[in-house]
Amino acid sequence: MTSGQPLPRDRQPTLTIAQVAERTGLSHDTLRYYERAGLIERVGRTTGNQRRYDTADLAWLQFLLRLRETGMSIADMQRFAQLRARGDATVADRLAMLREHRAELAERIRALRRDAAALDDKIHHYERLLGDMPTQPGTDERA
Numbered sequence: 001m002t003s004g005q006p007l008p009r010d011r012q013p014t015l016t017i018a019q020v021a022e023r024t025g026l027s028h029d030t031l032r033y034y035e036r037a038g039l040i041e042r043v044g045r046t047t048g049n050q051r052r053y054d055t056a057d058l059a060w061l062q063f064l065l066r067l068r069e070t071g072m073s074i075a076d077m078q079r080f081a082q083l084r085a086r087g088d089a090t091v092a093d094r095l096a097m098l099r100e101h102r103a104e105l106a107e108r109i110r111a112l113r114r115d116a117a118a119l120d121d122k123i124h125h126y127e128r129l130l131g132d133m134p135t136q137p138g139t140d141e142r143a
Helices: 019-026 028-036 055-069 074-085 088-132
Strands: 052-053
Touching: 019 028, 019 052, 028 055, 052 055, 052 088, 055 074, 074 088
Parallel strands: none
Antiparallel strands: none
């Protein structure tokens, strides 16, 4: 929406860019980038051309953060956002994207668990080695 073009009543802007940055942890620059990149729809503006976000914008940003945190690429996030913008006709495509992403995430979680187990084994190995070593003269055994 451009300034001077009112938002629908159910999408009245309520949050400044500073408030959204504080609530999401995203910087002002990142929020502007997300808008330029098409990840979020053009944000409503005041007559002074200041961005104003509504609660739906905030909820969408929080979902985008989940996608990013779980490793979805910006390109895939853009594709998902484009599908979302096209409406209900794309629900099946969006569901397929999320299912694929979830499957990839599940595999990464399994891999991380295997890696963590290998680290635990090595930690326990070194702890056993240290437990079998005699203390060195002049060291403080309480440390």
